[in-house]
Amino acid sequence: MRIAVLVKEVPATDKVKMDEKTGTMIRSGMESELNPLDMYAVEEAVRIKEKFENVHVVAISMGPPQAVNSLKEAISMGCDDGYLMSDKNFAGSDTLATAYALSAAIQKLGNFDLIFTGERATDGETGQVGPSVATQLGIPVVTYVSKIEKISDEFVRVCRSIEGGKETVEVELPALLSVVKEINEPRIPNLAGKIASKSKKVPLLTANDIEVILDKVGLSGSPTRVVKVFYPKLSRDGKIIKVRDLESAVNELVEFMKQKGVI
Numbered sequence: 001m002r003i004a005v006l007v008k009e010v011p012a013t014d015k016v017k018m019d020e021k022t023g024t025m026i027r028s029g030m031e032s033e034l035n036p037l038d039m040y041a042v043e044e045a046v047r048i049k050e051k052f053e054n055v056h057v058v059a060i061s062m063g064p065p066q067a068v069n070s071l072k073e074a075i076s077m078g079c080d081d082g083y084l085m086s087d088k089n090f091a092g093s094d095t096l097a098t099a100y101a102l103s104a105a106i107q108k109l110g111n112f113d114l115i116f117t118g119e120r121a122t123d124g125e126t127g128q129v130g131p132s133v134a135t136q137l138g139i140p141v142v143t144y145v146s147k148i149e150k151i152s153d154e155f156v157r158v159c160r161s162i163e164g165g166k167e168t169v170e171v172e173l174p175a176l177l178s179v180v181k182e183i184n185e186p187r188i189p190n191l192a193g194k195i196a197s198k199s200k201k202v203p204l205l206t207a208n209d210i211e212v213i214l215d216k217v218g219l220s221g222s223p224t225r226v227v228k229v230f231y232p233k234l235s236r237d238g239k240i241i242k243v244r245d246l247e248s249a250v251n252e253l254v255e256f257m258k259q260k261g262v263i
């Protein structure tokens with residue numbers, strides 16, 4: 001069985017800064033890390049490898065050259081190989097173009113039975129990439145997977161979190177699963193894993209290598225347009241109601257809320 005895990009490198013901070021002119025994220029000078037939610041995807045793939053024979057796990061990331069560090073981390077957790085898709089032609093890709101490029105790399109590397117993604121990236125937070133990759137590959141996708149109940153060469157049965165409960169879904173392989181935090185507890189890489197990842201070469205995949213149509217990646221391949229980026233203004237516009245008697249205070253409060261359009 002061959003498993004691919006899609007991992008994204010994200011800024012290691014929740015104070016993401018945006019360039020208000022270009023509408024893009026300011027990434028320079030920012031420390032980055034493996035998307036914390038992708039660790040659950042890596043962990044689940046590695047657990048399958050440890051449970052069954054002949055399972056090969058490959059981590060794939062599209063990002064700048066330093067994203068090699070996230071792939072090395074995935075390898076130190078137990079992935080067999082890592083591939084970094086990095087090319088100036090990919091710059092400016094929105095979720096559709098990112099998913100197109102990732103699905104081209106998956107096809108090029110070939111014959112995956114299972115593809116894992118995290119629930120969402122902590123910077124972009126759209127949660128679109130996994131389902132979009134599956135759509136472009138023409139394979140089933142199950143989102144919010146919280147447990148793998150059964151897996152064979154032909155199918156996988158999973159439990160997924162839905163509003164107010166859980167549901168069990170069975171899909172034929174190949175399939176893409178996006179996992180949620182409840183699925184496992186990601187391991188901390190041990191020394192052997194860290195040493196293995198240091199010496200492991202992470203091959204670079206360019207747009208040419210994965211044979212993408214250049215018009216379908218980068219800014220030109222991205223139908224999304226960022227029209228405006230702004231920081232919401234937080235201001236206090238409150239009123240102190242002096243309580244003489246409860247009824248008039250409540251009436252005054254209701255009147256004030258009506259004026260503000262709250263009720």
Ligand SMILES: Cc1cc2nc3c(=O)[nH]c(=O)nc-3n(C[C@H](O)[C@H](O)[C@H](O)COP(=O)(O)OP(=O)(O)OC[C@H]3O[C@@H](n4cnc5c(N)ncnc54)[C@H](O)[C@@H]3O)c2cc1C
Pocket residue numbers: 006007008009024035037038041060061062063090091092093094095096098099102116117118119120121122123124125126127128129130222224225226
């Ligand atoms: C107009 C426009 C221009 C942009 N330009 C750039 C740019 O120049 N550089 C840039 O870095 N971003 C750019 N972005 C952001 C980029 O499109 C998103 O970061 C990317 O598509 C992933 O979306 P997301 O963060 O919402 O991931 P989600 O959909 O929330 O991610 C879900 C899961 O998909 C997988 N995944 C997501 N992204 C990747 C990836 N890159 N590699 C491997 N697995 C992945 C992970 O498993 C992740 O947990 C741009 C966005 C727009 C709209």
